Amino acid sequence: MPDVPFSIPGAAGEFLQTLIHTSSAGAALFDRKIHYLALNATHALANGRHVEEHAGQSLETMAPSLAFPLTRLLRKVFEEGQALQGQRVIRDVPGQPGQLQTWTVDLLPVPGASGEVAAACVLFTPADLRSAQAPNHVPERLWDLTLTLPRAQSVEAVVNAVMEEAVPLTGAVAAGMSLLNEERTALKVLGATGYDASTLHAWPSVPLTLNIPATTAVNEARTLFLTESDLRSLYPDLAVAPTYAGMAHVALPLVDDDTVLGCLTLAFPNRSPFTPSEQRVMTALAATCAGTITALHRRAAEQAARQELERTAAFLNSVMNGAPSGIAFVDLKLRFIQVNAAFAEQTGHPVTAHPGARWGDVVPGWAAITQALAITRQTRQGSRQTVTASRPGGAGDQVMEMEVTPVLTLRGELLALKCSVTPLSVAAQETQPSLP
Numbered sequence: 001m002p003d004v005p006f007s008i009p010g011a012a013g014e015f016l017q018t019l020i021h022t023s024s025a026g027a028a029l030f031d032r033k034i035h036y037l038a039l040n041a042t043h044a045l046a047n048g049r050h051v052e053e054h055a056g057q058s059l060e061t062m063a064p065s066l067a068f069p070l071t072r073l074l075r076k077v078f079e080e081g082q083a084l085q086g087q088r089v090i091r092d093v094p095g096q097p098g099q100l101q102t103w104t105v106d107l108l109p110v111p112g113a114s115g116e117v118a119a120a121c122v123l124f125t126p127a128d129l130r131s132a133q134a135p136n137h138v139p140e141r142l143w144d145l146t147l148t149l150p151r152a153q154s155v156e157a158v159v160n161a162v163m164e165e166a167v168p169l170t171g172a173v174a175a176g177m178s179l180l181n182e183e184r185t186a187l188k189v190l191g192a193t194g195y196d197a198s199t200l201h202a203w204p205s206v207p208l209t210l211n212i213p214a215t216t217a218v219n220e221a222r223t224l225f226l227t228e229s230d231l232r233s234l235y236p237d238l239a240v241a242p243t244y245a246g247m248a249h250v251a252l253p254l255v256d257d258d259t260v261l262g263c264l265t266l267a268f269p270n271r272s273p274f275t276p277s278e279q280r281v282m283t284a285l286a287a288t289c290a291g292t293i294t295a296l297h298r299r300a301a302e303q304a305a306r307q308e309l310e311r312t313a314a315f316l317n318s319v320m321n322g323a324p325s326g327i328a329f330v331d332l333k334l335r336f337i338q339v340n341a342a343f344a345e346q347t348g349h350p351v352t353a354h355p356g357a358r359w360g361d362v363v364p365g366w367a368a369i370t371q372a373l374a375i376t377r378q379t380r381q382g383s384r385q386t387v388t389a390s391r392p393g394g395a396g397d398q399v400m401e402m403e404v405t406p407v408l409t410l411r412g413e414l415l416a417l418k419c420s421v422t423p424l425s426v427a428a429q430e431t432q433p434s435l436p
Contacts, residue, residue, distance in 0.1 A: 146288045186206060217252065248270055330359055386400070
């Protein structure tokens with residue numbers, strides 16, 4: 001696979017070729033679809049593959065465990081056009097089950113001929129090698145969950161996997177997962193195990209003002225690994241409560257992209273302090289939960305947006321087809337989105353000449369309607385009135401009945417403006433109130 005298999009002119013291309021070819025660290029170049037464009041042997045070795053195998057392949061195909069944390073960073077570079085430095089990602093070690101490696105990555109945007117970011121160069125520096133087998137024989141399956149959990153298709157599936165598979169592997173006897181409510185004032189419990197029914201019914205949500213390890217972890221975005229003695233020292237009143245007495249506790253904030261989403265809590269029979277290996281695997285589990293939940297929320301939002309767009313398009317078509325009055329939809333910058341044949345007849349321009357054109361450029365003599373559109377855009381209130389507007393081709397004026405209405409999304413956001421115009425006959429004009 002060539003060092004840079006697509007053309008980048010000038011100094012930028014020369015710099016990338018030199019960087020990828022000579023870097024002692026792993027280096028790779030990705031396109032906007034997160035497919036490999038180029039890489040060096042160091043990065044190919046980290047993937048457990050040959051350089052040539054990567055040509056045109058997706059990151060997900062070549063390095064699935066790396067794709068989950070890195071894709072989010074790459075998309076941020078493509079969207080914002082800014083470099084990211086010193087980011088940390090965790091991936092498996094090919095051919096060594098149970099071992100994970102932490103990498104520090106630097107991501108550099110690469111502009112294309114049009115000026116937008118066409119590619120991103122990533123430099124990989126290994127931070128440390130973490131073994132899932134030593135020193136305390138953390139089950140390999142728990143590390144595996146941090147790699148497979150991102151495939152979950154719903155938040156409920158994430159919660160179930162953690163409660164049913166991950167919790168028993170940690171040795172915890174009770175656990176709970178919660179997410180912040182929309183107001184970010186309380187934790188709503190999504191799932192729990194090991195607690196009696198009365199406790200679960202008493203606490204469907206936990207206000208952040210309550211002083212317990214979970215709220216501390218969320219409020220301070222800080223992981224807590226507490227033995228019983230730690231709990232007595234930090235939470236003396238809590239340590240005597242039946243749910244906490246004689247127990248060690250772990251509170252793991254669910255954090256993605258510096259945003260706290262919720263908390264994962266684990267309770268253990270009193271024990272010695274948690275080892276670094278235990279802390280690493282539980283922290284990785286929480287980070288994977290947070291990233292997966294964020295991705296699921298984003299996917300759900302995108303699906304809802306697509307469905308709403310489809311409903312809007314269907315509505316527009318149903319309104320436009322066969323309507324006797326002239327109808328036009330314009331965006332919030334008063335540019336035409338769509339018009340029907342009756343409206344085009346009133347403007348004197350073909351239907352196809354309207355989409356994308358500014359209202360004032362197409363119908364400069366319709367000042368009263370332009371003003372009505374601007375008022376509706378500002379107030380979100382519709383209006384209906386009789387106006388005088390110029391005829392097509394400068395053939396004098398005409399009197400029309402005009403109605404402007406806002407087009408809103410399901411969430412009440414202003415999406416577009418609808419304008420309908422109906423020319424009035426002489427007889428109809430005589431029944432209308434006189435214009436000011």
